[in-house]
Structure formats: structure tokens, C-alpha cells
Amino acid sequence: MRLGRPSRALLPGLLSVAAMLLVWTVASQLTDRPQTLPAPWHVAARIAGLAASGELWLNAGMTLFRVAASFALAMVVGMGLGLWMGRSRAADDWLNPGLIILLNVPALVVIVLCYIWIGLNETAAILAVALNKIPVVTVMIREGTRALRPDLDDMARAFRMAPLPRLRHVVLPQLAPQIAASARAGISLIWKIVLVVEFLGRSNGVGFKIHLLFSSFDVTGVLAWALAFVAVMLAIDLFLLRPLESRANRWRQDAA
Amino acid sequence: MRLDLQGKSFGSRAVLGPLSLTVGRGERLAVLGPSGIGKSTLLRILAGLDSDYRGRLQGGDRLAVVFQEPVLLPWRDAVGNITLPTGCDAAVARDWMAQVGLAGHEDKFPRQLSLGQQRRLALARAFAAGPDILLMDEPFASLDEDTRARMLALTGALLDRSGAGLVLVTHDPAEAQALAARPLHLSGSPARLQND
Numbered sequence: 001m002r003l004g005r006p007s008r009a010l011l012p013g014l015l016s017v018a019a020m021l022l023v024w025t026v027a028s029q030l031t032d033r034p035q036t037l038p039a040p041w042h043v044a045a046r047i048a049g050l051a052a053s054g055e056l057w058l059n060a061g062m063t064l065f066r067v068a069a070s071f072a073l074a075m076v077v078g079m080g081l082g083l084w085m086g087r088s089r090a091a092d093d094w095l096n097p098g099l100i101i102l103l104n105v106p107a108l109v110v111i112v113l114c115y116i117w118i119g120l121n122e123t124a125a126i127l128a129v130a131l132n133k134i135p136v137v138t139v140m141i142r143e144g145t146r147a148l149r150p151d152l153d154d155m156a157r158a159f160r161m162a163p164l165p166r167l168r169h170v171v172l173p174q175l176a177p178q179i180a181a182s183a184r185a186g187i188s189l190i191w192k193i194v195l196v197v198e199f200l201g202r203s204n205g206v207g208f209k210i211h212l213l214f215s216s217f218d219v220t221g222v223l224a225w226a227l228a229f230v231a232v233m234l235a236i237d238l239f240l241l242r243p244l245e246s247r248a249n250r251w252r253q254d255a256a
Numbered sequence: 257m258r259l260d261l262q263g264k265s266f267g268s269r270a271v272l273g274p275l276s277l278t279v280g281r282g283e284r285l286a287v288l289g290p291s292g293i294g295k296s297t298l299l300r301i302l303a304g305l306d307s308d309y310r311g312r313l314q315g316g317d318r319l320a321v322v323f324q325e326p327v328l329l330p331w332r333d334a335v336g337n338i339t340l341p342t343g344c345d346a347a348v349a350r351d352w353m354a355q356v357g358l359a360g361h362e363d364k365f366p367r368q369l370s371l372g373q374q375r376r377l378a379l380a381r382a383f384a385a386g387p388d389i390l391l392m393d394e395p396f397a398s399l400d401e402d403t404r405a406r407m408l409a410l411t412g413a414l415l416d417r418s419g420a421g422l423v424l425v426t427h428d429p430a431e432a433q434a435l436a437a438r439p440l441h442l443s444g445s446p447a448r449l450q451n452d
Contacts, residue, residue, distance in 0.1 A: 151327045158303050158321040159341040159385060169340045173331040251331040251365050 038220040046224035059225075060232055063205040066122075066194045070129035071187060077130070078137025079179070083171070085138065086145020103135040107193050111200060120201045129193045136189070137182045144178035145171075173248075180245045187241070191233055257315035257389055257421075259302060263446065264294070264309040271297055272309075273446035277423075280317070281388050284415070284422040286432030287449070289442035295425040296324075298442070299393050302423060317421075320387035322395045326374035328366040334377055335362045342385040352380040356410060372403045376410070383414055389421040396431055408434045 021040055028039040050056035085092040085099075111128040118124035148171065156170045172179070198207025206229045213221035257279055264272040271294040279285050287295050300306040301313065303321050320342075328337045338349035350362055356376040366374055375395065382390055395411075396404045412435050415422055424437050432439045441450045 151323065151325060152329070154300075154305055155321070155323065155327040155341065157305055158319070158323075158391075159381075161341055165340060169329060169332065173329070176331075251367075 070126045073130040074133035078134045081138040082141025086142040107132045125197045140182040144175045261311035270446035273448045275449045284437035286424040286437035294447045317388035320382035320385040322392040324394045326378040352384045356380045
């Protein structure tokens with residue numbers, strides 16, 4: 001039964017993508033200005049060209065590096081803060097206002113300020129993206145931490161487990177659903193912000209390329225870059241995040 | 257291990273009055289009393305899980321606790337549930353599992369075990385910690401008559417073999433008798449210990 005599930009879920013998914021492609025094709029043929037909405041095959045040809053010239057890999061690689069760095073930074077800091085605020089009332093009382101402010105500052109403002117204060121460099125770019133994501137991770141992990149099982153906590157203390165094994169074997173497994181959810185939600189949010197950061201102040205990456213194409217109103221190019229990178233992110237979700245998630249949840253599934 | 261307690265309260269409600277309690281290797285005590293009297297609170301103080309009391313706890317004995325519920329890590333198999341909290345190696349864990357009659361279940365996750373098996377696993381975990389004194393909080397409650405009798409016999413045998421001391425918290429004097437534990441009654445408000 002478990003084998004049958006993915007293939008059954010695959011068919012409607014493929015059909016819905018095909019339907020979207022069909023709508024796109026029809027719309028592109030109906031419009032009389034192909035510059036505003038190019039046909040799918042023009043975009044595909046552009047992607048192939050970019051891939052062949054190596055330009056795609058260089059810029060997608062830079063963007064991916066920024067996504068990975070800011071994702072890692074946001075997850076580590078967000079989990080640390082979330083655990084602390086979930087465990088300590090005092091920490092929560094003191095840090096919560098800052099958290100709410102940061103949650104509501106527009107991403108663009110954080111990016112602009114980081115570039116002005118730190119400079120137009122990689123550190124500012126990665127920090128700006130991470131700062132946008134940290135509060136979201138913190139809030140999710142804090143909620144999870146508040147729901148930690150007190151009996152397991154007692155057990156770990158009664159057996160005098162050291163802090164690190166306790167974190168790894170008792171606390172983090174209980175937070176696995178929150179960690180997985182914030183990682184999933186995070187990765188898609190982060191790559192969108194990374195593009196804005198690159199658009200505003202970097203000289204390579206997918207966002208930078210889109211910036212150049214925007215100034216020449218090259219819609220084919222914009223769509224080619226966007227779709228190529230969406231494909232990369234989907235591949236990461238499918239082949240990296242999902243297997244990790246199902247491995248972390250293995251103990252839930254195999255009942256007697 | 258020696259506890260000199262002057263008092264323990266939750267908010268303004270005094271739960272435990274002045275009492276003192278000494279236990280060492282090979283000694284067995286049972287703390288008896290009706291539910292809600294503060295037995296579990298006393299055990300939590302002894303286990304070092306509750307340090308918000310007036311009094312003094314002395315002694316560097318190695319302790320292990322068997323809780324009312326098995327309290328296992330659901331995401332770890334049976335062997336992992338012994339090695340991770342106690343820090344013993346896998347061979348020792350397997351050996352203790354065999355001693356509580358769980359040989360063959362090493363790779364199972366807690367939810368694949370029956371409640372009786374989970375309790376035996378919790379008992380194996382406690383002994384694997386190599387305790388000088390075993391602290392047990394109503395470990396036989398909610399078990400059927402047969403399982404309870406077997407658990408009692410098993411616990412007694414393992415205590416004999418390891419030479420560990422015991423503080424058993426229970427509402428049932430028969431359990432204290434079965435484990436040859438000296439009964440102490442907790443009664444009154446705030447509760448104090450009375451020797452039989």
C-alpha cells in the first residue's frame with residue numbers, strides 16, 4: 001500500500017503541470033506581442049542555451065550557495081533562540097518584543113539596512129536573508145519546545161544524561177516535526193529573498209541575472225532563469241528534504 | 257544516602273513535614289501511604305528532580321529511577337533506550353534485556369512492545385545504570401495480577417543479584433512485603449514518616 005501511494009499521487013501532479021503548460025501555450029499564441037509572453041519552447045531553448053554555455057551553473061551555484069549559507073545560519077540561530085525562549089519564561093518575556101518587531105519589519109528594509117550598514121558584500125547578503133528567516137524558525141521551535149514531554153525530561157535528569165546527548169536524543173527528536181516544517185517553509189521563503197538580495201546588490205547569481213534582463217524587458221530570459229532555479233529547488237526538496245524527513249519519522253510508521 | 261527534610265510546600269500548601277530517611281546499598285525501604293499524600297514528591301526529592309525544598313540531601317550514591325510509566329524514548333530501539341540514558345555499552349544492555357526476559361526484542365521500538373514489556377525494559381534500563389540505590393515510583397500500578405506478581409519476583413531477584421538498595425513508593429503494603437522492604441508510613445498533613 002505504501003508503494004502504491006507515490007505513483008497515485010504522481011499522476012494528478014503531472015496532469016496539473018501539463019494543464020498549466022497548455023494554458024501557457026494557448027495564451028502565448030493568442031497574444032500578439034511575443035515579448036511579453038513567450039511560448040514555452042522559446043523559454044526551454046533559452047534554458048538549454050544557458051545550461052550549455054555554463055552560465056546557468058555558475059549563477060545558480062552562487063545563488064544556491066547563498067541559500068544554503070543563510071538557511072544554515074537561520075536554522076541554527078532560530079533553533080537556539082526558540083529552545084531558549086521555550087524553556088525560559090524570562091528569556092521569552094525579554095526577547096518576545098524584539099521577535100515580534102523583527103517578524104514585522106519588511107524583508108526589503110532589512111536588506112537595504114544590511115547593505116548600508118555592512119556594505120555591499122557577501123556577509124551582508126547572507127545576514128540579511130538569515131535575519132528575515134530567523135524569527136519564523138524561532139517562533140515554530142518555541143511552540144514545539146513548550147510542548148516537550150516533561151516525563152522524558154525527568155527521565156533524562158534522573159539518569160544524569162549530559163547536556164549534548166540529552167539535546168540530541170531526547171529534545172531534538174521531539175522537535176523533529178517543527179524542525180522539518182520550518183526547514184520546508186524556510187527554504188522556499190529564503191530563495192525568494194536571496195533573489196531580491198542579489199537583485200539589489202550582488203554581481204552574480206540568479207537575482208542579478210534577472211536584474212539585467214529586467215532592464216532590457218527580456219521576459220524569455222526572466223522566465224528561463226526563474227524556471228530553471230525552481231527546478232533546482234524542487235529537486236532539493238524531493239531528493240534531499242523529503243528523504244531526510246521520512247528517515248526522521250521512521251519510528252512513527254513501523255508499528256508491530 | 258541520607259535526607260533530612262524540614263519541609264516541602266507547593267505554594268502555601270505544606271505537603272511534607274519534617275522527616276529524615278537513610279538508605280544504603282542492600283537496604284530496602286518502602287514508603288507507603290494513600291495517593292496524594294506526597295509519596296511521589298518525596299521520591300522526586302530523593303532522585304534530585306525537585307530541589308525546591310527546605311532540608312539537606314547527602315550522599316554520592318549512584319541512583320536509578322523506575323517511574324510510574326515506562327518513560328521510554330519512542331524514536332529509539334530497545335537497546336538504544338538502555339544505552340543512551342545510562343551510557344552503558346550495547347553488550348551490557350543486551351545482557352540486562354536477557355535478564356528481564358526481553359531477549360529477541362533488542363531491535364524493537366517501544367510502541368512495538370506491550371506495556372508489560374515496556375516496564376521490564378524500564379527496569380533493565382534502571383539496573384543497567386549500575387545503581388547503588390534504585391528508586392521506584394508505583395512501578396507495579398495498573399498491571400494485571402499475573403504481570404504484577406512476575407514483575408515483583410523479577411525485581412526482587414535483580415535486587416538480590418546486584419546488591420542495590422531500594423526505595424519503593426507504593427500504596428500497596430503487599431508489594432513492600434513481597435520485596436522484603438521495611439515499610440514506612442507517610443501520613444498526616446503535612447505528611448510525616450511513621451515507623452511500623
